[in-house]
Amino acid sequence: MKTSDIAALLLLGAIWGASFLFMRMGADEFGGMALAGMRAIGAAVCSIPLLTRTRLVEMRTHWRDIAIVGIANSALPFVLFSYAAKSLPAGVSAISDAIAPLLVALSGWMLLGEKLSATQASGLLVGFTGVVWLVLGTVGVNGHAHATGWAMAACLGANVCYTFGAHYSHRRLRSGVTPLSVATGSQLAAALLLLPLTIWMWPTHTPGWTSWLAVLGLAAICTSLAYVLFYGLMARVGASRSMVVMFLIPVFGVMWGLLFLHEPVTLAMAGGCVVILLGVALTTGMLRPRNRGSALDEVLTERA
Known part of the structure; x- marks a missing residue:
C-alpha cells in the first residue's frame, strides 16, 4: 500500500478505537439508549451531504434490506455497546469488538454450510479461547460481577447483530447498490x-x-466521517487489506482508555486481545497465502 493509504488505515483505526472512549465518556450522563440514539441521529444528519440522486434511487429501491441492515449493524449495536460502556472499560469493549469475524465464520459453518479449512477452524478455537480469557478476567472487576457480566453479554450481543448483518448484506445487497449507499441509508433507518x-x-x-463532546465525536467523527474514510480506502486497496483496521481498533481502544481515562491494562485485556487477534488473523485468512471471499469481508464493509 501507498504511504497515504497506510496513514488512512491508521487514522481509521484510531477513530474507530476512539468510539469506545467516547461511549465511556457519555454513557453515564446520557444513558445507553439516549447516547445510542444521539449517535445515530447525529450521524444521519452528517450524512445528508452524501445523499446524491443516485444514492437516493438505490436506497428507495432497496429500502427494506437497507433498513434491516441499519437495525442489525447500527441501531442495536449502538444501544448494546453504549449500555456496556456504563460498566466496562473502553479498552475491554474495543477488544470485544474484534470477535465479529469469528462469529461470522462460525455461524456460516454451522447454519449456512460454508466450509472451514483446518487453519480457519484452528483460528476459531484460538480466538474463542481469547474471548474466554477476556471474559473470565473482566467479569467481577472492581467487585461488580453482575454489572460487568451483563455488560460483556451486551458486547457479545452487539457482535451477534454484526454477524447477522454481515450475512444478510452479503446475500441481499451485493448488487444494485453501492456500499456507501447502504451505509448512509442504514444510518437514516437507525436514526x-x-x-x-x-x-x-x-x-x-x-x-x-464533556458528554456532549463525546456524542459529537461519536456521530460526526467515529460514524459519519469514519465510513467515508473506510469506503474510500476500500476502493483504493480492496476489502481484504482494509480489514486490517479490525486489528487496529482494539489497540487504539486500549490506548485511548489508558491515556484519557487512566484505565489500567490488565493481563486479561492484553492476553485476551493478542489471542483473539491471532484467532481472527487465522480465521479471516490474514495468515494464509490465499484469501477466499465470503461474508467475512462484509463485517466492516457493511457495518454502519
Missing part, C-alpha cells in the same frame, strides 16, 4: 428507529459539555 426511544428515555438531568 428513525431510535428517535422515539431517545425522546422517551432522555436523561432527567442535562448532560455536561
Whole structure:
C-alpha cells in the first residue's frame, strides 16, 4: 500500500478505537439508549451531504434490506455497546469488538454450510479461547460481577447483530447498490428507529459539555466521517487489506482508555486481545497465502 493509504488505515483505526472512549465518556450522563440514539441521529444528519440522486434511487429501491441492515449493524449495536460502556472499560469493549469475524465464520459453518479449512477452524478455537480469557478476567472487576457480566453479554450481543448483518448484506445487497449507499441509508433507518426511544428515555438531568463532546465525536467523527474514510480506502486497496483496521481498533481502544481515562491494562485485556487477534488473523485468512471471499469481508464493509 501507498504511504497515504497506510496513514488512512491508521487514522481509521484510531477513530474507530476512539468510539469506545467516547461511549465511556457519555454513557453515564446520557444513558445507553439516549447516547445510542444521539449517535445515530447525529450521524444521519452528517450524512445528508452524501445523499446524491443516485444514492437516493438505490436506497428507495432497496429500502427494506437497507433498513434491516441499519437495525442489525447500527441501531442495536449502538444501544448494546453504549449500555456496556456504563460498566466496562473502553479498552475491554474495543477488544470485544474484534470477535465479529469469528462469529461470522462460525455461524456460516454451522447454519449456512460454508466450509472451514483446518487453519480457519484452528483460528476459531484460538480466538474463542481469547474471548474466554477476556471474559473470565473482566467479569467481577472492581467487585461488580453482575454489572460487568451483563455488560460483556451486551458486547457479545452487539457482535451477534454484526454477524447477522454481515450475512444478510452479503446475500441481499451485493448488487444494485453501492456500499456507501447502504451505509448512509442504514444510518437514516437507525436514526428513525431510535428517535422515539431517545425522546422517551432522555436523561432527567442535562448532560455536561464533556458528554456532549463525546456524542459529537461519536456521530460526526467515529460514524459519519469514519465510513467515508473506510469506503474510500476500500476502493483504493480492496476489502481484504482494509480489514486490517479490525486489528487496529482494539489497540487504539486500549490506548485511548489508558491515556484519557487512566484505565489500567490488565493481563486479561492484553492476553485476551493478542489471542483473539491471532484467532481472527487465522480465521479471516490474514495468515494464509490465499484469501477466499465470503461474508467475512462484509463485517466492516457493511457495518454502519
